[in-house]
Amino acid sequence: MGARPEPPPLALARALAGDLAGLDWAIGGSLLAWRHGVDVVPSDLDILVAEADFDAVSARLRPRLQPRPVAVDPQYATRRFARWEDPIGRRLDLMAGLGIRRGCRCRFVEFRPETIAWTDGLPWMRAEEWVQIYRLLGRADAASRLHRRLRVPIRTACAPATGGDQPRGSNPGKASRNAS
Numbered sequence: 381m382g383a384r385p386e387p388p389p390l391a392l393a394r395a396l397a398g399d400l401a402g403l404d405w406a407i408g409g410s411l412l413a414w415r416h417g418v419d420v421v422p423s424d425l426d427i428l429v430a431e432a433d434f435d436a437v438s439a440r441l442r443p444r445l446q447p448r449p450v451a452v453d454p455q456y457a458t459r460r461f462a463r464w465e466d467p468i469g470r471r472l473d474l475m476a477g478l479g480i481r482r483g484c485r486c487r488f489v490e491f492r493p494e495t496i497a498w499t500d501g502l503p504w505m506r507a508e509e510w511v512q513i514y515r516l517l518g519r520a521d522a523a524s525r526l527h528r529r530l531r532v533p534i535r536t537a538c539a540p541a542t543g544g545d546q547p548r549g550s551n552p553g554k555a556s557r558n559a560s
Contacts, residue, residue, distance in 0.1 A: 387414060389425035392470040393502055399440045404493040405429045408505040408513070409473075413522065415499075416507050416529040420522075424471040428491045428505060431476040434460045438474065445472060455517070457486040480516040487516055 389411045407415075409426030429437050445464035448471070459477030466472075478489040489509065496503045507530055514523035 387411065387422045388470045389422045392425050392466060392472060396441070396444065397501055399444065400437060403433055403437055404496070405437060406491070406496045406503045406505040408510050412504060412507060412510055413526045415504065416526060418525045418529055424473055426473050426475065428478060429474065429476050430491045430493065431459055434474070434476045438462060455481055457481050478513070482516060489513055
């Protein structure tokens with residue numbers, strides 16, 4: 381079987397990696413699922429960062445990308461969120477303190493730089509974390525497809541809700557560069 385073509389969000393991540401050097405950030409979402417062999421066509425680049433670094437990451441994105449408006453989605457309680465787009469239409473969602481509402485409760489997924497896996501010069505979140513995120517989002521099919529591609533047990537990645545609901549958004553941290 382031939383190599384799969386590189387999706388546009390991966391090319392965007394590669395283009396931005398140098399600009400984000402020295403900051404902690406990691407790729408998640410459908411691009412992470414694609415990297416693990418899930419049959420999906422990623423439409424955007426999802427990046428998670430620590431809340432304290434959200435502004436620093438945004439400042440580094442600003443010369444290359446334009447901010448885009450974001451509609452309020454009642455399913456999310458993410459503390460910091462921004463949507464960006466490059467001149468050729470590739471979209472990036474930047475998140476910190478990813479929060480998901482399930483009924484009357486909010487679950488937060490905190491960015492943990494120590495769990496970043498560096499491969500081919502890019503930082504990736506643990507796929508197990510995204511299986512849990514997909515489950516919290518009610519995306520059982522996406523969770524199952526990604527889980528089937530993994531060879532390790534799934535542990536919960538979600539921290540209990542703390543404080544009140546806050547708007548979508550995020551900040552990056554400093555991850556160690558572990559070559560894989």
